Amino acid sequence: MTNSEIGKLGEDSVCAYLVGHGYTIAARNYRIKGGEIDIIAENSEYIAFVEVKARKPDSMVSGxxxxxxxxxxxxxxxxxxxxxxxxxxxxxxxxxxxxIIDRGRVLSIDYIINAYDTTGYNFIF
Structure with a gap:
């Protein structure tokens, strides 16, 4: 699999994971000049901006x-x-x-809710 195929499989898997946890997918691969968000998902309380990192099992740097x-x-x-x-x-x-993907198979999805916030960045929501 190419890196882009691995990335797409990772994003597809996370979308299915989110839908299974009660979210709707509002957008995928939302782009502006200088930035991209892999998945934007919503439930009744949150809009989640999700960064997906797909990796092979032996990757040196974790997602x-x-x-x-x-x-x-x-x-x-x-x-x-x-x-x-x-x-x-x-x-x-x-x-x-x-x-984590190996030979076209998703081995695991590890998901961190609220992994970071806007502290230290000059943006207000």
Missing amino acids: FEAVNKRKRGLVIKTAADYCCKHPNLLQPRFDVAQV
Whole structure:
């Protein structure tokens, strides 16, 4: 599998996971200049901006480690843009999902709810 195929499988798996936990998928691969959000999901209380990191079992850097300060800032900036263009009353939240994939099979999904917030970034929701 190519890296883009692994990434798509990871995102598809996380979408199914979220739907199974009562969320609806509002958008996928939402892009602005300089940023992208893999999945935007909503339930009755939250709008979750989800970064998905798909990895092979022997990866040197975990998916969670890959969501560094710079990446978090880009996601927050993109989420602020989305909220301006799609106003709602839901509480924004930033989640991270790590999907372990081996030979086209999803081995595990590890999901961190509210993995980070906007503290230290110059954005208001």
